[in-house]
Amino acid sequence: MKNSKETDLFKEAIREKFQDEYLLTDNDNDVWSKVSQEISDSKSLSVNKKLKWYYAAAAALVITGGLAVGIFALKQNQTSAPEITVKSIERPISPPSSLNDNKIEEKASPSASSLNTTKSNLNNVVHTSAKPDFTNAVKYFSEEKSIIHNLEDGSVVTLNNATELDKEKVFLNNRNVQINGEAFFEVSSDKDHPFTVYFGQYKLVVVGTKFNVRNRKDENYKEITVLEGIVKVFDNSTPDGILVTKGQQLTIPVEGNAILRQVEAENFLSWKTGKLDFRKTKLEDIALILSRTKDAQITLDNKIKKCKFTGDLSGLSIDEAIQVITLTNALKVEKTEGKFHLTGTSCE
Numbered sequence: 001m002k003n004s005k006e007t008d009l010f011k012e013a014i015r016e017k018f019q020d021e022y023l024l025t026d027n028d029n030d031v032w033s034k035v036s037q038e039i040s041d042s043k044s045l046s047v048n049k050k051l052k053w054y055y056a057a058a059a060a061l062v063i064t065g066g067l068a069v070g071i072f073a074l075k076q077n078q079t080s081a082p083e084i085t086v087k088s089i090e091r092p093i094s095p096p097s098s099l100n101d102n103k104i105e106e107k108a109s110p111s112a113s114s115l116n117t118t119k120s121n122l123n124n125v126v127h128t129s130a131k132p133d134f135t136n137a138v139k140y141f142s143e144e145k146s147i148i149h150n151l152e153d154g155s156v157v158t159l160n161n162a163t164e165l166d167k168e169k170v171f172l173n174n175r176n177v178q179i180n181g182e183a184f185f186e187v188s189s190d191k192d193h194p195f196t197v198y199f200g201q202y203k204l205v206v207v208g209t210k211f212n213v214r215n216r217k218d219e220n221y222k223e224i225t226v227l228e229g230i231v232k233v234f235d236n237s238t239p240d241g242i243l244v245t246k247g248q249q250l251t252i253p254v255e256g257n258a259i260l261r262q263v264e265a266e267n268f269l270s271w272k273t274g275k276l277d278f279r280k281t282k283l284e285d286i287a288l289i290l291s292r293t294k295d296a297q298i299t300l301d302n303k304i305k306k307c308k309f310t311g312d313l314s315g316l317s318i319d320e321a322i323q324v325i326t327l328t329n330a331l332k333v334e335k336t337e338g339k340f341h342l343t344g345t346s347c348e
Contacts, residue, residue, distance in 0.1 A: 138169060
């Protein structure tokens with residue numbers, strides 16, 4: 001540009017063009033230099049002098065437009081978190097009578113070194129068939145609502161409704177508890193004194209992490225969901241165990257193989273947090289979580305169990321949540337005596 005007036009007019013045109021995207025400022029010297037150079041280079045074109053300005057301006061607009069779009073896209077990437085895709089992985093491992101971590105594939109992560117340290121600590125734990133005597137244990141029980149208990153070692157346990165927790169009286173050196181029902185554990189780290197949770201014929205060992213244990217007498221399975229870190233699960237008849245890491249869930253049925261899979265761990269804690277924010281989650285998982293959280297019975301046709309749903313159902317009643325799911329996935333619902341059955345077209 002030969003004079004400041006032309007430059008100012010041109011800048012104003014650019015700003016007006018991209019006013020809803022990215023505003024270049026007078027300090028963007030590099031941009032204006034490139035534009036000026038582009039216009040200067042256009043002098044070699046054999047065009048009418050009057051038209052030269054428009055052609056050069058058009059070329060500059062294209063260049064600057066591309067730059068603005070690129071910057072705008074970059075800003076969008078910086079401000080918008082990518083959608084999390086959760087893929088459920090169902091893998092039979094071994095029967096509950098012989099849980100073996102050799103059949104589990106561990107994937108490296110940014111915190112692999114810390115995970116390996118924890119894994120090493122857990123692998124050094126020797127499994128014994130002797131179960132502590134909880135006859136004289138300190139007992140905690142929750143009836144209608146969850147209760148938070150702070151233990152002597154700094155660990156925090158949140159009990160779901162109708163849950164009993166037994167804690168050995170001499171706790172700091174042993175850190176042994178037993179649970180019937182459901183509880184969320186936030187265990188203080190102590191690699192020299194592992195924290196052990198007994199449930200049924202199984203036990204779970206950690207050195208410090210966050211996880212949920214579900215052991216309901218009226219259910220034909222047991223469930224461990226890990227929010228942070230690593231836990232190791234044993235049964236009473238073998239020294240082998242299985243490692244369950246962050247974001248994984250281990251389901252141990254009364255009959256058949258145990259299943260280890262990747263889940264949205266936070267949603268399985270909705271009984272504690274009230275949060276129900278799903279991201280491409282299978283309808284069968286959502287039905288299970290809603291049934292537990294809302295004290296309802298929800299069943300699905302087999303052909304729609306693998307269909308996915310994305311949405312935040314936090315704070316909604318069970319009827320509202322079902323309505324959102326059915327409208328989003330073009331499903332039909334039959335409600336009979338408080339029970340919901342969802343039908344629809346297969347999404348596979």
